[in-house]
Amino acid sequence: MADLPAHASPKLPPQSHPPTSSGPDALPDDASQGSGITTGQQTPALPNSLLSPAFTPPATPGGTLNLTSNPTKALHESQAASIRHQGEHTKAPKLLSQLPQVECIVRARIPTTNGAEMFLHLYHNDMDNKEHLAIVFGNKIRSQSLDRVYPGETEMDRMIRGAYVGKLHPGRVSSWFDDEKNAESQSEGQTKVEPPLVRIHSECYTGETAWSARCDCGEQLDEAARLMSFPVEDLSSDAPPEAQSLRSHSAGGVIIYLRQEGRGIGLGEKLKAYNLQDLGSDTVEANLLLRHPADARSYGLATAMLMDLGCGADVNPDGVRLLTNNPDKVRAIEGPNREVLVKERVPMIPLAWRTGGQRGIKSSEIEGYLKTKISKMGHMIQ
Template sequence: MPSPETSSAEGARGVSNQQRREETTDLPSFYSPRSRPNREPEPGIATHIDHDDDDELSLSSLSLSPKPTITSNTTEDASRPPPPSLLSPAFTPPATPGIATPTPPAEQQPRGVPVDSSVPSGGCGSKRPKLLETLPEVQCIVRARIPTVSGTEMFLHLYTNNVDNKEHLAIVFGPHIRSKSLDAPREGETEMDRMVRGAYTGRLYPGRTRSGMLSGSSSAEEEEAIPSPNGPPLVRIHSECYTGETAWSARCDCGEQLDEAARLMSLPSAVNGGIVIYLRQEGRGIGLGEKLKAYNLQDLGSDTVEANLLLRHPADARSYGLATAMLLDLGQTEVRLLTNNPDKIRAVEGPNREVRVTERVAMVPLSWKGKGGFRSREVEGYLKTKIEKMGHMLDMGGIPR
């Protein structure tokens, strides 16, 4: 028969446990159990602590014994998984450019397939896109250095043009790629004006007074050693996709493609640099509102092409004259194009092949390469439609998918 003292202790512990359960019932699932003080054992005494089902200290689990020799198992501690994230595992925020997947230091640039749009068998698709008679006029109005969390630096160029009121962007990797319209001197501007809009050489630093662009204005500390390229840069023509890049949509792979393009262009082996031309033509040119209507039609059974047609839009309403003009402003007449759409090659080259695409580099989904990425029923159907109805060539090591 238990003593009154024992019954009293067990009753107090039961009340304590009940109170704790009541206090923590409404706490979010990610709250950790209450912490306890870490009491150091007395010399020569080892304290063995077990936990009961309620994660409370059991009075009967405390025993006193001579202190044994303690061996630290640091390997086991290091192998323990970190505490669970506050976010659900199913929730994956957009990746930061350049860190879509860990980058091995020795990773080489992706292989490209030589293409030639001047011959029918040149690997540039069967369609002949409608091209503008003359290229738009573009001007880079500001450039700024963007350091990324991966350690890579890029330069963001903002462009205006004479065909729409949108601000299109060029994300440039590599210090040797510069904008002609940005670097051109402007009437009445000062050296500070030039540096503020990004027309400078080297790096900016507190107290700098000269841009290094005008004759006699450079100094030794403002110069930088720029490696000479040995071939055309890797270029991605990327159309804006708010849902895939910002709203974590699994209906398309646009966000993953943008991240992967930035990662490839920031590899140490990318000595020729890289350019992402970011065009503000949401929803393959139909706009965000119509794109969301197309999503509802997809939920009703249409694929991505059928949905656009039901809304009385072309399957693809994009144009690439602005991209061609921006590449020319950046001094590029030959590029390696990162795309799965062979018909985009001729469209990017311009009406008179002002820019020549020498190679097409496949954009392979990360999940197909076993390097992360994501899979969903929607994105698999989306890729299937692009292959079957839009002529996209998604391959894995030369094997068509």
């Protein structure tokens, strides 16, 4: 590539982003908002089919009820009527007919507290303005959009945005060749490896950051990272069955971390749902009472990100192994035209169930939460 002076970097023209193979050719302009991706033309509008039902302004149930005479009865009557009325929302979210366009903007190495390393990839897309993430374990999985050469960028620019092979170290000058680790970086991709382990994770502030025992989201995130980062020889005999069955970690793994807090309804609405749960509703009923679908998520972004990471059927016909208990997710991740192949579903058994209550989350709330996921959301926790 051209050897441009370093001062060229801050003055680069806006990036032009060629459409990805998965992207829609054209989007109708009947909808809203800017996107993180510029295409050199005006940002295409979103078709209605891509808009999440979560954007519908919710109304709090019971808000117009007179709760003073018999508040419990009034609330329950309201709940029953509302759920009957919104029964259609319990259906699985509609699959997007076309995948969004995604672009990995930056990647950085993150050493983790358990000793493993991961590469955090930050994505922009043409569907929303959120910073969705891919947490990549191992050095075999690379983002095609990140590796693309931007017009006029310097070697330093490439290294700063994470588009390098091998490792960064003081004094390194080339993004393409890491002289200290040349052998490792050049041998990448030459050996046949097992299908990568993949987890599609939805953001959960309460479960991942605020120590909530209402759900197992934090535990699932930790467990996914553990399974993807443990070298096989470190798996002891008390490791969970799904870890024991992993034949090789050489292919690494990916956690696609989607900013779909509260199953797509957002943190504020999820907190309202928690209050409704304390008033007697289960996790599904609470969403419906708030006039949200039971599950407002979509997974087109995850499919597009997996394709960008070389996990799509186009370059990875062996498919991926998906860590999930959610049957809807398996089909949704595969995309409208099976752009990604899920070769195997790897269940995520709650730690408390695996260890007979010795470890893991203990609370009456989580028992009810898991029970409802099995009975109403079809989760296969086995």
